[in-house]
Amino acid sequence: MIRFNCDYSEGAHPKVLEKLLQTNMEQTAGYGMDPYCNKAAGMIKDKCLRQDMEVHFLVGGTQTNLTVISAALRPHQGAIAANTGHICTHETGAIEATGHKVIELSSRDGKLTAEQVAETVKSHYSDESREHTVQPKMVYISNPTEIGTIYSKKELFELSRICRENSLFLYMDGARLGYGLCAEDNDLDLPTIAQLCDAFYIGGTKIGALFGEALVVCNEELKKDLRYIIKQKGGMLAKGRLLGLQFISLMENDLYFEIATHANKMALLIKEALLKKGYSFLISSTTNQQFPILPNDILVRLKSKFEYSFWQEIDENTSAVRFCTSWATSPEDVRKLVEEIENG
Amino acid sequence: MIRFNCDYSEGAHPKVLEKLLQTNMEQTAGYGMDPYCNKAAGMIKDKCLRQDMEVHFLVGGTQTNLTVISAALRPHQGAIAANTGHICTHETGAIEATGHKVIELSSRDGKLTAEQVAETVKSHYSDESREHTVQPKMVYISNPTEIGTIYSKKELFELSRICRENSLFLYMDGARLGYGLCAEDNDLDLPTIAQLCDAFYIGGTKIGALFGEALVVCNEELKKDLRYIIKQKGGMLAKGRLLGLQFISLMENDLYFEIATHANKMALLIKEALLKKGYSFLISSTTNQQFPILPNDILVRLKSKFEYSFWQEIDENTSAVRFCTSWATSPEDVRKLVEEIENG
Amino acid sequence: MIRFNCDYSEGAHPKVLEKLLQTNMEQTAGYGMDPYCNKAAGMIKDKCLRQDMEVHFLVGGTQTNLTVISAALRPHQGAIAANTGHICTHETGAIEATGHKVIELSSRDGKLTAEQVAETVKSHYSDESREHTVQPKMVYISNPTEIGTIYSKKELFELSRICRENSLFLYMDGARLGYGLCAEDNDLDLPTIAQLCDAFYIGGTKIGALFGEALVVCNEELKKDLRYIIKQKGGMLAKGRLLGLQFISLMENDLYFEIATHANKMALLIKEALLKKGYSFLISSTTNQQFPILPNDILVRLKSKFEYSFWQEIDENTSAVRFCTSWATSPEDVRKLVEEIENG
């Protein structure tokens, strides 16, 4: 059985493990106050071409999202998100558990538009009894989105402009950021994101690390006392250096981008094979997640050799599913899947 | 200026005030442990034809909703509600502030159907990674709804059946329950509600009381330690008897239903006048709230003499607004509004 | 049975009821946006000799405390309180339920000293791993305290100075503020409190009103969006004017202080009688609450005619109890109690 169901089936990239091994018996301070976290933070600041940022390392994505949102909002405030957003769908109400409503806007491609956000804010403040409704204060976006699409520089710029005009924080969930930044049609980069967002995270768990997300805080307002809140929410790793070390490995020689590019390439091979057979897709993705719509009988057949994720029923006979590649996906395994598709 | 914008513009029905005056200098125990609360609870149990219930008196609706929901749910559970529901729209995220997601289902008439609920539950439990999503555990409905519609006995029965089959609590927000039960097309009554719901409240604030809601808890599971949670959420009135006294007045001789019937009658006079002029409505309501769609120029003219609530923009030239009557609405004031409409 | 167990056994002062009656059929805007709330707020500002304040009216004390504290603190911050404080002992964890630890300091007289606060803050910030501990950000005091003692101007001044030096909010729970300000040994007044505290509330429930507390917000930082949070926590009364009207009655001709003075006088009569019989007290109080230590057999005898509150066991044979007077306590009832004590 070969797994294409997600991008966290294996352990870590060998270079990441190597660094952990080399430093294993060193003694360092705990809780992220060690030289390795410091070095990793510096590497990320350099890549963002911005030194006036804070970088914190957390273990996972849900933890990072709930920590940032809880730190940023007052009790009556909420975060706007696309209804496909991870915080709406797959975090078991983690944001609500910290007391905040997620203001869900409908979206077909997983993205929010500046217009949608502007309208939501306008509608809130033009209501005479606005105090009876949740105040929008943050915009949460994922890039790439949960369905593999990416924001263009222009889209992000517009979102950022609307957010700043309306005193909203713009926060980007970058669980798969590398895959997005390495997509062939991408025109965003880290320095631009660091200019346009108030906070974002560079996902490690799904791109080469054993675990770990690098939270980058750009807006001064969001920096204050963040470590207290990371600790309170259970996100402060005792042996924090394990996170710093992993991100050093990923940033060195741009390994992060190299392996993300590989994963995207693997995904496009699968996409091509599916297109060639005439299958349509739920959405057009250029990143490591592909969402083809396939006949159920084909799916049953594939299931015997390959794991994929069921996504949604389309009609009686067809379903949308997800194929995922990662830094660890081998061309050999992709070839097997492509063959199976071609013979489908 | 005559106010038709809501049903809480005046104080209390004179009989309610009278009781407060008569008992003012009596000494009683505090926090709802007095004989008046006890008596009022008994009267409500009698009217529900059910003695194995608990009745608690709280000050307001948001407070009641957040207390019940917070008491009923575990951290990972949420309440299903129509997207027009009060807890979704006009409680500033009170439910989320207690840690729970409101699972919003779209609804055109303000009501939830048993099918919608069944599908939501099925979809949750058929998901392999259900633990990553909020578990539906309660169904929140309003009767009448926030847009004036009411549940039929059949509809409530079906909802109740689905809830019991799926171990969901069914909770009815009865902020305007009297208006619903006295609507001309209503076939529900208190005993039926007390059989079909796990908890509900009989709204006093909007029907004759200075303030106050009688929370009725039918399901044994929801009774335990509820007073602790009422206290914690700030809903336990020191001079609790004020609530008991008001509900005694409202229950005596069915004053509650008498004044609700009056309000509905007043609302239908307005509805008729609007229909006669050919105006359409956002939704057909037989209760004390009417939602006509009117030309903006007519609305501007009315505004000089009458308060109404703006509801939503329909198009460039027309808007839906709300006219509300109450126990306190005088036929004289309605006549003035009707005349203005007829001359519109 | 005559009740001396608390100060909320009766309804409201007749002048308060009168105002409610007179205005009952008037139509006003809801949720505190009416002219009466506005007028009452103005009267309070005038008495505080300070116009740059916000006044909000809430129904009860627990609700007010949890709303203010939740609005003022970020997630990792806590409120320092004496371990006898209402928020520590009698609010069923209401503050914790909004996510915040109450940092309890021990106190024999119910008061906090500036030194205690300074030391707590110093200890927090001198800890290298301070991020692992709750950050003190507010000082909660009650005046009078839960055991009847009062702060002197000098004590409050020192507390305020320490708070400002350390960026802590100083919040005074004034559930019984009138009784404190009218104590014979008091040297505080509203203008001083309004200068030294960041927020405080003037309690109505226990001094003449049916219910209601006037929350006064002096610090600009605490004003922003407070109405959202009042609504979210269930503290925004639909017929908000009921609160404004009551406070107008209480402020007119200083009724509030007149009736508080009366209650204190009644309490001192009881105190005197007890002292004359040689009984000691848990603490020396000059306000409406008295905490004598009495032989259990005397207490049993009193119990047949008078209600008091059990406070704590002192030893096998004696207990501390609370006798409470209020605006409503009649000299006649006090005379009966005094006689019983004298014959004890």
Place this chain on the structure above:
Amino acid sequence: MIRFNCDYSEGAHPKVLEKLLQTNMEQTAGYGMDPYCNKAAGMIKDKCLRQDMEVHFLVGGTQTNLTVISAALRPHQGAIAANTGHICTHETGAIEATGHKVIELSSRDGKLTAEQVAETVKSHYSDESREHTVQPKMVYISNPTEIGTIYSKKELFELSRICRENSLFLYMDGARLGYGLCAEDNDLDLPTIAQLCDAFYIGGTKIGALFGEALVVCNEELKKDLRYIIKQKGGMLAKGRLLGLQFISLMENDLYFEIATHANKMALLIKEALLKKGYSFLISSTTNQQFPILPNDILVRLKSKFEYSFWQEIDENTSAVRFCTSWATSPEDVRKLVEEIENG
């Protein structure tokens, strides 16, 4: 500089790393649903001589504590803890952030007694207005405690009995459980703990793992839907197998106990050296944490070569500090410290 300040200065025991390396490129299901977590859970059940338990693997201690407590308690309930308990002192209010008060009882040796718990419960339920106070529902203990002491079988048995008689959950924080179970004066073992506690965790972070705690749930009531809450609180690791793998390594051939024994032995060497020089201790500990009281000038001298944790000021000239050993502490490093002490 040699670190004795904590037990998490190094990475992981080589055998733990080895297992991670060996399995790195295997593909498994995520979120703890893999064969390795399953195997590790089985090994732990076997060691506890109890199969009717659930074992969940989480990343860290604060996360585990807040998850269990939040899952176990209803909103009005609190956890009793010694005032030295980790949840009282070093989790930045994590428990309060989930809405629950920690009921702190004073303790000189870091332990709670059955009598203290019984009294707290009795005092709560004998209060007529108990609904105004937080209901005790859980007892949180640490073993070893935060100051290195351990519970005897008799003490734990008594605590357990009181808890069961009063329907309290007994939860043991085992962040350093191995060090406790391997102490020379210990008479507890895993099967006994699994019989007497409702839940406990076996700490990995501080005993040989890179990170990770094995939460063992013995009480049926606490099992339901726990995975939802682990996910919600951010504690469900995507590559969950990393936790399973580490615990397999630790359980194989009782490595966990072997390395804990080593750490204790190293700590006793330090203790002996200090005793020989006539120093006293804050508390007598037989585990890997030692809390000597030392002259400040000696401490300054030690500081140049060794890291220790400052614990508390004793008087002007002396302070209590913590020396910590771990699985990774070398006899060579201990020898250096001992020499320095001897020459002190």
